[in-house]
Amino acid sequence: MTTSAEPKGAASGLPPVHVIGTGLIGTSVGLALRATGVDVSLEDQSETSVALARDLGAGRITGEVAPGLVVVATPPDVAPTLVQEALRRWPEAVVTDVTSVKQVVLADIVRSGVPMDRYVGSHPMAGRERSGAISGRADLFEGRAWVLCPHETTQSRATELVGRLARATGAAVSTLSPHDHDxxxxxxxxxxxxxxxxxxxxxxxxxxxxxxxxxxxxxxxxxxxxxxxxxxxxxxxxxxxxxxxxxxxxxxxxxxxxxxxxxxxxxxxxxxxxxxxxxxxxxxxxxxxxxSRIPGKHGAGTATYAVVSVVVDDSPGELARLLAEIGEEGVNLEDLRLDHGIGLPFGLAEVHVLPQVAGPLTEALQSRGWQIHG
Amino acid sequence: MTTSAEPKGAASGLPPVHVIGTGLIGTSVGLALRATGVDVSLEDQSETSVALARDLGAGRITGEVAPGLVVVATPPDVAPTLVQEALRRWPEAVVTDVTSVKQVVLADIVRSGVPMDRYVGSHPMAGRERSGAISGRADLFEGRAWVLCPHETTQSRATELVGRLARATGAAVSTLSPHDHDxxxxxxxxxxxxxxxxxxxxxxxxxxxxxxxxxxxxxxxxxxxxxxxxxxxxxxxxxxxxxxxxxxxxxxxxxxxxxxxxxxxxxxxxxxxxxxxxxxxxxxxxxxxxxSRIPGKHGAGTATYAVVSVVVDDSPGELARLLAEIGEEGVNLEDLRLDHGIGLPFGLAEVHVLPQVAGPLTEALQSRGWQIHG
Missing domain, CATH: 1.10.3660.10 (6-phosphogluconate dehydrogenase C-terminal like domain)
Known part of the structure; x- marks a missing residue:
């Protein structure tokens, strides 16, 4: 593997990672980590699924290396049991799960009585409308939130390590208690x-x-x-x-x-x-x-944009021409919505821009021949 | 006035129209009708507002011509009284109002006992976040629904005339009873x-x-x-x-x-x-x-589009370049959503296209160097 292929892997410094459950999330974790040079091993109750995940490049199936970090990526109903087993199988490893609800999983693990200071629940807020290893993507987590949910006895090294894993996949890490997360x-x-x-x-x-x-x-x-x-x-x-x-x-x-x-x-x-x-x-x-509390673009806090509504003919390339001309004016598009009229061969492009550029942009587009609506 | 300036006016064949209430909707009706060559007179309890609407080109303020059609474009609380007055003032004219709820207005007019076969309520489904004559636009109704709400004794010529007015503004006309509209x-x-x-x-x-x-x-x-x-x-x-x-x-x-x-x-x-x-x-x-019942683009019935998610750098012109290349592939964009990641300098453009072109488009964009996400 060339140096240029593993800059994130070198930066992440992650130990070998074992992924249990090779559905959409588990396979995507493997793909993302492999892309940064991390050693990933895979496990699934379905031999077909794990073989497919391996063939897609998400990791190897067997190996003697004891993992430093175990990711349980299964549905919530089996996750607690698999977390407990992982804590027992690898007495030094940090273990996380990636289910979208955290308290029920934690409560199940607590009831089992297993020592759980090496466990930290987490939740990558990424999904797709499709499931299974075949839908896995190395970039599934890029730019998405990955929430860490340490409990009272979680070791700080466990939280830190899962945070590094999340960042290695391109996710933005935040930390909440299981209760606050849910x-x-x-x-x-x-x-x-x-x-x-x-x-x-x-x-x-x-x-x-x-x-x-x-x-x-x-x-x-x-x-x-x-x-x-x-x-x-x-x-x-x-x-x-x-x-x-x-x-x-x-x-x-x-x-x-x-x-x-x-x-x-x-x-x-x-x-x-x-x-x-x-x-x-x-x-x-x-x-x-x-x-007004909902964060705007890039999670950078609330932003209020001005909307410039432009009439666009419903033919290939017309919207592109509009956006190209907006780019030529040096204006950055913050959001864009298309609003099609009923029974007419055109639509409205609602161009969201910073308030201070809305006036100049409107004039510039009008002088370029665009019809501004509203 | 040149022939080319009044093709719609010639086609609409509308009689003189009198608009009562020169706010956003009334002024926009005047502007739209004037653009098609219709004779429009204006009235408002505010002399400032009506003068502004006139100066914007929405119509004249006084004149001897008896209107064939009166549009009451006021808030719902005064609309019923003004409709009754209009029916009495112009015994031959058809009268409509444009409030967004129809039964309460109709009930008020019924209670007044005025003969109301020349009245038909209507509702142009167009609005803006701003109000007043100054916000009026000749194209406010283009491509929007304009619902006609005839009641039991409405003359068919009244419904037909208001329908012609609506179409003259560029709206798409539909008909519902006041109850069904509400x-x-x-x-x-x-x-x-x-x-x-x-x-x-x-x-x-x-x-x-x-x-x-x-x-x-x-x-x-x-x-x-x-x-x-x-x-x-x-x-x-x-x-x-x-x-x-x-x-x-x-x-x-x-x-x-x-x-x-x-x-x-x-x-x-x-x-x-x-x-x-x-x-x-x-x-x-x-x-x-x-x-699944919600109509798709152009009110043409439900359509399910396939989504191709493309990673787009957050710099002016990048989205335009993407859309230009989609146009070059001959693919028509049905809808577009921008989904920005948290803390990262790129976003996802969710390109909605007809299902049959999603596969070829994905391949074409990948071969052009775009990163397809998910």
């Missing part, structure tokens, strides 16, 4: 999923004409409602208390909004109208406040 | 807004680290939570019964999911687990079914 993903991932699914379910029986009025708003709100029921049943089951806690609060909010709407919709309660309107206004305003 | 926008617009706001509100008090785990999913679900509380209080109040009806169903769904999560999270109810998991799986599956 509460965080309940709020930023699991509850939004439930809400998107339930809102989308209400669209199922609309008439063709009614659903035809759907615009970009409902499209965005329900995009993740296309997710896999089997996978999400596992995720929600594994984080049931944290998800239920937020959903109970959300349910109380919905009930309050419904009561306000009933007060406004009925003839009898006109006296309640100002209070009911205040409930509605407060609900939307609280949403503004929560929305 | 139910439809409750499902595809108002309830998604409430859900997005309530989910976003739950993010307000998260720790920095927790909110730092937010990804594209929650960003999409909560994007419209940035909307204006004052505007949305009016909209929700005006469609209170229809929104409340769907929210009550949604609330029952949330309660069912919470009960399932509580059964799964508690130790006592292990026997309930299979049933509880079925509730979760059904909720996500129903969301799949509802999501």
């Amino acid at each position: 509460a965080a993903v309940a709020a930023v991932s699991h509850v939004p999923q439930v809400a998107a699914s339930l809102v989308a379910a209400r669209l199922e029986h609309l008439s063709e004409q009614a659903i035809g009025l759907a615009g970009q708003g409902v499209r965005d709100v329900t995009r993740i409602a296309a997710s896999d029921p089997g996978l999400w049943t596992q995720i929600l089951s594994g984080n049931a208390p944290a998800v239920a806690a937020i959903l109970r609060d959300l349910s109380a909010d919905v009930t309050r909004v419904v009561a306000a709407l009933e007060a406004l919709g009925g003839e009898a309660n006109v006296a309640d109208a100002p209070g009911a309107r205040a409930v509605l206004a407060r609900s939307i305003a609280d949403g503004n406040a929560g929305h | 139910a439809a926008v409750a499902a595809v617009s108002h309830v998604p807004q409430v859900a997005a706001s309530l989910v976003a509100a739950r993010l307000e008090h998260l720790s920095e680290q927790a909110i730092g785990l937010a990804g594209q999913g929650v960003r999409d679900v909560t994007r419209i939570a940035a909307s204006d509380p004052g505007l949305w209080t009016q909209i929700l109040s005006g469609n209170a019964p229809a929104v409340a009806a769907i929210l009550r169903d949604l609330s029952a769904d949330v309660t069912r999911v919470v009960a399932a999560l509580e059964a799964l999270g508690g130790e006592a109810n292990v026997a309930d687990a299979p049933g509880a998991r079925a509730v979760l799986a059904r909720s996500i599956a129903d969301g799949n079914a509802g999501h």
Whole structure:
């Protein structure tokens, strides 16, 4: 192996890594580590899967080297048992798992009574719509968060080593307690999923004409409602208390909004109208406040961009020409959304840019002949 | 006026149009109609606003010509009174309003006892984050839906005339009863807004680290939570019964999911687990079914696109280069999303294309040196 092929491996200084479970995540961990020159061995209950992962270049299957770090990359139902076994099989190795919920896994390991100071749970926040070794990618974790969840007795060297593994795959490392991790993903991932699914379910029986009025708003709100029921049943089951806690609060909010709407919709309660309107206004305003907390690009904190909407003909190359000209103006695109009109051969490109360049960009595009919309 | 300046006007054959209310919508109607050569007169309780709309080219302020069509473009609270006045002032004219909720306006007009066969409510589904005449645009309605809501005694010539007006502005016309309109926008617009706001509100008090785990999913679900509380209080109040009806169903769904999560999270109810998991799986599956009903591009029915994820350096022109090369391959982009990684100087461009071209496009881009992700 040439020096240029292993700069990250040299920098990571990782010991031999043993991966148990060669599905999407395990195989991708192996591929990412092999690309940096780390010695990776693989194990799976399926001989076909582990052979495929090896053939894809994710690591070797057998070997005499005792691993310094074991990654359990299996579904949550078997992960605790495999973590316990790994802690016993390799008395010096640090062991992590990569399941997307951390407290249930930790509780299972605690109940087993195995010494667990070499265990630290973790969660690479990367996934794909496909699964299995065949879907594994060396770059699956690049730019994604990888959360470390040390418990009370976790050795600092264990946390440090798993952090180095995560960084070697290109991930951005952060640290949360198992409880805080589960509460965080309940709020930023699991509850939004439930809400998107339930809102989308209400669209199922609309008439063709009614659903035809759907615009970009409902499209965005329900995009993740296309997710896999089997996978999400596992995720929600594994984080049931944290998800239920937020959903109970959300349910109380919905009930309050419904009561306000009933007060406004009925003839009898006109006296309640100002209070009911205040409930509605407060609900939307609280949403503004929560929305403003979501980090912008690159996790660099909240940024508010200006939007320049440009009419773009629906033909190959037109959007490219627009973006090329934006580049020629020296303007960096922060985000881009396409909003297609109904029954017309053009769309709107919503170009998100830093506020200070929106004015000059609008003028520049107009002088280049683009039609600015709105 | 030259012939080339009024092709749409000639085609629309619209009589003189009188616009009452020169805010965003009224001014934009005037601008759009003037651009097609229609005779437009303007009226507003604010002399400043109507003068500004005139100066922007939306129409003239006074004139002896009796209008054939009157557009009431005011907030819902004054629209019914102004519709009644217009029906009395011009006994031959067709009258429409453009408020975003139709039943409350209609009920108010019915109560007044005015003959209303010349009235047809309508709703151009176009808006902007800014308001007032100054924000008016001749192209505001291009490619947007404009819903006609005739009631039981509406003359067919009235519906036909307002439809011609809508088409003259570039809108795509559809027809729904006032009840069906309000139910439809409750499902595809108002309830998604409430859900997005309530989910976003739950993010307000998260720790920095927790909110730092937010990804594209929650960003999409909560994007419209940035909307204006004052505007949305009016909209929700005006469609209170229809929104409340769907929210009550949604609330029952949330309660069912919470009960399932509580059964799964508690130790006592292990026997309930299979049933509880079925509730979760059904909720996500129903969301799949509802999501699949949302029309794709151009309102042309549901389309499922394949996604090719390409790693793009975060520098001006790189995305343009990618899209130019996609155009060179003869591939039409159906949608595009940018997904930026955390702490890394690149992003993922999610290129949505027709399924049959995803494979060839992936190969073509790889041979051009692009890194395909996932």
